[in-house]
Amino acid sequence: MASILDTAAAAGAFNTLLAAVDAAGLRAALEGPGPFTVFAPVDDAFAALPPGTVQTLVDNPPQLARILKYHVLAGAYSREQLVAEPAWTSLEGAPIPIRRSDPFEVKNATVVNADLLCDNGVVHVINRVILPG
Amino acid sequence: MTTSLASERTTAPLIPPSTHPYAEVIHRLEAGGSMLPDTPENLQQIIGIYKAYAVPMDFYWRDLLYIAERVFLNPLPAFKYFLPQEYLDLPNSYAGDQAKLRIWRGGEKAHPELLAFMERGETGRMPRLLHHLWHDRVNMEFAEACMQAMFWHQGMGGRFNDYLESEAYRANADRAIRAYFQGNPLMLGLYRLFPEMFLEQVKRLSYTANLGLFWEVMAPVFFEMSDIYDEGGFQGVPDAMDFLVNGIFAVAGRPIYHHVYVGDTCYEIIPKSAGFTWLYEAALPYVEAVFYRTSPFRGTRSYNAQAHQVPADQADFHYGILYADVFPVGSAGIPPTLLMQDMLHFLPPYLKDLYKQHKRGEEDELIQLGISFQRSMYNVTSAVIQALRGALLYPLDDTDPEHLLANRRFFEAQMDRFLRPEARLSDIQSQDYR
Numbered sequence: 350m351a352s353i354l355d356t357a358a359a360a361g362a363f364n365t366l367l368a369a370v371d372a373a374g375l376r377a378a379l380e381g382p383g384p385f386t387v388f389a390p391v392d393d394a395f396a397a398l399p400p401g402t403v404q405t406l407v408d409n410p411p412q413l414a415r416i417l418k419y420h421v422l423a424g425a426y427s428r429e430q431l432v433a434e435p436a437w438t439s440l441e442g443a444p445i446p447i448r449r450s451d452p453f454e455v456k457n458a459t460v461v462n463a464d465l466l467c468d469n470g471v472v473h474v475i476n477r478v479i480l481p482g
Numbered sequence: 483m484t485t486s487l488a489s490e491r492t493t494a495p496l497i498p499p500s501t502h503p504y505a506e507v508i509h510r511l512e513a514g515g516s517m518l519p520d521t522p523e524n525l526q527q528i529i530g531i532y533k534a535y536a537v538p539m540d541f542y543w544r545d546l547l548y549i550a551e552r553v554f555l556n557p558l559p560a561f562k563y564f565l566p567q568e569y570l571d572l573p574n575s576y577a578g579d580q581a582k583l584r585i586w587r588g589g590e591k592a593h594p595e596l597l598a599f600m601e602r603g604e605t606g607r608m609p610r611l612l613h614h615l616w617h618d619r620v621n622m623e624f625a626e627a628c629m630q631a632m633f634w635h636q637g638m639g640g641r642f643n644d645y646l647e648s649e650a651y652r653a654n655a656d657r658a659i660r661a662y663f664q665g666n667p668l669m670l671g672l673y674r675l676f677p678e679m680f681l682e683q684v685k686r687l688s689y690t691a692n693l694g695l696f697w698e699v700m701a702p703v704f705f706e707m708s709d710i711y712d713e714g715g716f717q718g719v720p721d722a723m724d725f726l727v728n729g730i731f732a733v734a735g736r737p738i739y740h741h742v743y744v745g746d747t748c749y750e751i752i753p754k755s756a757g758f759t760w761l762y763e764a765a766l767p768y769v770e771a772v773f774y775r776t777s778p779f780r781g782t783r784s785y786n787a788q789a790h791q792v793p794a795d796q797a798d799f800h801y802g803i804l805y806a807d808v809f810p811v812g813s814a815g816i817p818p819t820l821l822m823q824d825m826l827h828f829l830p831p832y833l834k835d836l837y838k839q840h841k842r843g844e845e846d847e848l849i850q851l852g853i854s855f856q857r858s859m860y861n862v863t864s865a866v867i868q869a870l871r872g873a874l875l876y877p878l879d880d881t882d883p884e885h886l887l888a889n890r891r892f893f894e895a896q897m898d899r900f901l902r903p904e905a906r907l908s909d910i911q912s913q914d915y916r
């Protein structure tokens with residue numbers, strides 16, 4: 350099996366996410382043993398944000414890291430485990446609510462591909478960037 | 483209005499109409515509109531006021547940063563409103579060609595209309611000290627009252643306030659305090675005796691920096707909206723609101739920090755690396771503290787807390803511009819009056835003409851512009867509500883009824899805050915409210 354970041358790179362639909370992980374200096378952490386659960390927004394999800402949003406974050410790595418950490422849980426959790434709880438605490442500190450199990454919805458994003466198993470965790474592909482609050 | 487809104491509504495086939503007392507406003511929000519009705523006069527009023535607000539705001543943010551970064555704990559800050567050239571020339575971080583990330587036009591230096599006013603004021607050319615003593619100047623007291631509201635209400639979302647209670651903050655503040663009073667045994671002695679008092683003042687200054695960084699963004703936004711309007715670029719109130727929504731997202735990730743300069747040395751009391759952002763740690767607490775809550779300032783009526791005329795719970799405070807009875811009286815110590823007076827100096831000609839045509843003309847210009855300001859802040863609040871809906875919920879054209887109902891619940895919860903009789907939401911639905 351590949352790592353979380355290798356899996357994302359091979360999928361080809363996470364170029365913005367991977368660039369953001371590098372800009373935020375989170376690559377080393379996400380290549381560690383973890384395990385992590387990553388809600389990975391596709392490129393279209395970042396592109397849907399209003400102009401300037403991503404650029405301001407990329408220019409400010411600590412702030413970008415905070416938003417990215419909101420997409421990560423400590424521990425590897427499958428869809429089945431996730432939907433059993435109403436909310437999970439992200440690495441950012443704010444809770445991520447699980448809004449629906451079918452279709453599988455995490456906060457205001459829909460999981461378009463769940464349970465991609467990796468060496469150091471699980472990836473769930475989401476169609477929207479999620480934000481704390 | 484109702485007829486055209488009904489035809490705009492995209493949600494009608496998927497979910498039933500709202501039964502909320504503000505259903506009409508909610509349906510308008512669901513159609514991508516603002517709490518403020520889309521009329522040419524409303525657009526004119528709010529844009530004109532944004533312009534009149536942006537000019538003093540260009541002073542507010544510069545001076546707030548000056549106070550937080552340089553004046554700092556000066557025990558006799560008599561000259562804190564005397565902006566040095568360095569801060570008048572401070573380039574805006576997000577506007578103008580020099581900006582590292584240019585989002586808006588202009589912004590290289592303080593706005594020319596502001597500089598002209600600082601030189602002449604209402605009276606004429608004279609030394610700055612005389613302008614100050616005659617109170618012929620920008621009313622920074624208003625800006626500080628807004629900061630005070632944020633400082634006093636505290637915990638309104640975001641993590642800024644938690645950080646002010648942390649050991650890291652205490653250590654950073656301690657370093658800055660010792661550096662600032664180096665060679666001043668009297669102040670260092672007082673610090674040793676009353677450390678909490680000094681720390682409290684530094685916290686206040688951290689909120690001062692917070693508000694300065696918040697308004698640094700808003701001033702060029704409002705200037706550009708005025709320019710776009712003058713060029714014929716906005717077709718209606720929703721366009722103006724959308725411009726604000728995009729602006730909120732564009733700078734949502736801007737760092738909020740507090741740096742202090744002692745000589746050439748920078749002390750990072752709140753470093754950028756703490757990860758605080760414009761949206762969570764500045765904009766949302768600002769809107770909550772200033773638009774909704776503020777405090778029962780001494781104005782045209784007094785309040786008796788013992789008689790329960792002031793809510794016991796700070797979250798129920800409702801003295802902000804969205805609830806205000808806009809009746810500026812000229813006496814001292816009334817922050818909204820100070821803002822109205824600041825804006826009066828920079829009204830565009832079309833608003834001056836408008837006010838002359840209504841009510842008592844120039845005699846009650848302050849009240850009329852205050853109500854325009856109220857309309858314009860309902861539009862800014864609409865932008866915040868739409869931005870939050872976009873960030874935390876679902877697109878307006880979503881086709882899943884569950885998602886649309888979630889949006890509906892959110893909009894209704896926001897409108898619940900305007901059910902109390904003091905709210906002016908129903909007033910601004912009519913053009914006759916002036």
